[in-house]
Amino acid sequence: MSLWSRVANVWRGDELSREIDEEIETHLAEAVERGRDPVEARRAFGSRLRRREESRDIRLVPWLDSLRADVVFGWRQLKKKKVTSAAAILSLGLAIGASTAAFRLIDALLLRPLPVANAERLYGLSRHVNLPDGKPGSFDGWAYPSFRQMRAAVKGQAELIAVSYAERVDVTYRTDLEMEKAHLQYVSGWMFGAFGLRPALGRLFTENDDLKPGAHPYAVISYDYWKRRFGADPNAIGRKFRLGSKELFAGPGAGDNVYEIVGIAPRPFTGTETGTVTDIFLPTMMHPGAVHDDWTWMRTLASLNPGVAVEPVRAKLNATSYAFEANRMKGLVRWSKQDIAKFLAQKVVLDPAAAGASGLQADYRRGLAALGVLVGLVLLIACANVANLMTAQAAARAREMALRVSIGAGRWRLVQLVLVESAVLGFFAAAAGALFAWWSAPFVVSRINPPDNPARLALPADWRVLGFGLALTLGVTLLFGLAPALRASGMKPITTLRGGSDPHARRRLMHGLIAVQVAFCFLVLFVAGLFVATFDRLSHRPTGFSAERVLTLDTVAQQPEPPAFWDQVAEHLRTLPGVEKVGLARWALLGGGSWNNWVSVNGAAPNGVLAFFLSVSPGWAEAMKIPLIAGRDFRPGDTYPGAAIVNETFAKEFFHGEDPVGKSFDMIIFQGRRVPCRVVGLVGDAVYRDIHDPIVPQAYYPFASVGARGELQPVDQGTFVVRTSDANPLALASILRREVARARPEFRVGNIRTQAELVQAQTIRERLLAMLAMFFAVVALLLAGIGLYGVLDYSVVERRREIGIRMAIGAQAGDIARRVTAEAFGMVAVGAAVGFALGMASVPYLSSLLWEVHATDPGMLVLPWLTVLAATMLAALPAVIRAVRIDPVTMLRAE
């Protein structure tokens, strides 16, 4: 109670003083009443001011009181210079906010542990391999049979958990008219137990739910999905849904694909794939790839038992994986010993996966780190700005400080005074920053991934974020406030009051900060330039087809349907007004689908280069405007296996650039089966799966395929490619969706996307990086410019006497301008040189984010130089004008 009243008294300090004064006053009055001499009474009482201070210090918390006084004083100082204070608060707030937002993103994606019992003992398995082009690469996909062997090998030391790559699938609960999308992840039945998770409702999987391929048609759904889809209705347990046919190959679980919901996962757990909120978990045994030893469709996580070292486990896994692959290669392909050895040169590695494992992490780790650094640099630039501002202000207030020291203020008290003033500024900046971070982090997340399938990251504003923001604000306050504070406390009152303190020391500090600002600014500009150039080059890369006015219709059939039905739909679509061309393919180019195989020419061993395949209908190449160079397009009678159309790179790779039409090759598919193909046509190169990849050898085969006994195989999934005559192809989307179902009621259209959208989706990361880096570059430039302007302006004001004298004795305007700016420009040059060195040093860390952009390109270097130079000129102009306009007569008279 007592401490509380003392703290409370701090806020009524003036009232408190009045009370004490009044009490003393009463005392003296009483004394006089009793007949004492007023002068004697006063003398007997002693110094009233001292008594008051003594009592005050007892009745409140003195340090808090002085702090309060400083805060009030600091606030008044800020209010006095509204424009500069607002500029400082805004720039600092922007920088703090951007830093906090960057931290939120990095924390949510890369640092925050999964809400599971053993996150810190969780590792992700991947294999380091040598890519065909000789570069080192890494791959985290595993085949289930290999996983099984590895799990057995480390039993007792670690538990291995299989989790499939989360995928977006079609799900129907009642009729096929109500098809919806859900994120699906196949997981080991024992995963929930190993993670120590308890169901929110119903039950979770156990090992018994994951024993026999195709035998466990059960599903666990996430809490988020339960709330979103079922409104948290407990009756969701027991509901059944059908998985829209989604698999390329009929797997062991193909059956009727109906699953029953048996439980709800605990609320915080949203799967292991950070960046995707999983809706539905299925046992791995229900994945059609569970029995294939050449189908890598899942990640492997290892939960190490307590006290188990990583390396022995890794070695065991490595040996098991090697044995599995070596066994698989045996008799699979007729490869030379060297080729097999090259293929088997893989090393299993374990990376900590406390924060989960996802493609988003892999894609954005570097990018976010780079952005984090850029943001940090902007923050430092802002700090330097404010430090310069405070130093200039401190100069203006040197007399005030000197006076304070002379009348007995302690050094430490002065440090506190200036620091508190900085803290007041920092506090407002932090508030502005919090607003910015609150808005910007979700904004950036929403820009990741295509709009119809946005990344979902939990971005809680919890103690981690708050703590970071607080620490940042404190650190920043010290960073920009400490130097001016120490300088203020270190001054000698005599010299200052006499008016002759050393101005050069202060200017040196300010110029040093300018050099730092320019260096960082140059670095930010340089990196931003690299990102922008990468995005520019990537988005202008020729794709080999024309995406203009093209719609892609991902279509599924309830049951696999004969190719003739698919043709029928295509035929019907061709008759619609506004439709120019229609083709059909297994999937859209750049849509994410991919199938690759080795190729053997004349029965020879494959050369180790993978070719990529896609089944297409007659007219598909025409609809995509991929030019036919030689031979012919598919005809209605062509079937797989048999005819094939290849691209130029294929011809170059496998037929030494000769005309491939009429020649034959074998594609080597599952278990080494050879499928003979005869080339009927040659088409132009087109990008296939990823716009970043070099053009790969491609072969197209007919959409209609025949089985072993010559019967036509039914197909359950395909993508219609429709070239429209309308500039906005999406205008036709709803009509096409309806017409597909009208042509054949068994068919249902899932996603409708423009091909242009698919192309753009390829460059989302580059666009995001370029956009954010550009934004920060502009901010950095602006801040550095303002900083330089402030310093030059200050030095002109300070040197106006000197300038006046120089002008009076005949100095020319040019001479004055040179004098005023020479030192600062020198600093700019030094800063730019340092920035250049930093930029060069940063290139190795950035190369994975760049695409055909070289840091040493003259353009990449000259542009930041010119920008910094132009900004410097612009920032110096007002100060120079001010200096030249100084009227020596007025100046000298004023002194």
Place this chain on the structure above:
Amino acid sequence: MPKTDSLQGSLDLLVLKILSRRPGLHGYAIMSAIEAMSGEVLRAEEGSLYPALHRMEEAGWISAEWITKETGRRARIYQVTAAGAKQLEAEESRWRTVTSAVNRVLRMA
């Protein structure tokens, strides 16, 4: 006999004792009481009385309130709280122990 200023740390004790007998005194009255009751021997230094009162108030031994005297002037009067009564007891017994010990030493030496 010269008046002595040094209450030897017993100012708290005296103030508490006086206030416990006669609650509702203001500072000047407390000072006068100390002087009068000690037969003009003890005298609280006027200036140091107030910080002592305020310290005891913050410690929760005494509480204060403002009253308006007949002269129209406001005065701050004090009374002992429950915690103060306990403190007084402790101080008194400590004082007795110390003085009797000092007395013993004076007798024996």
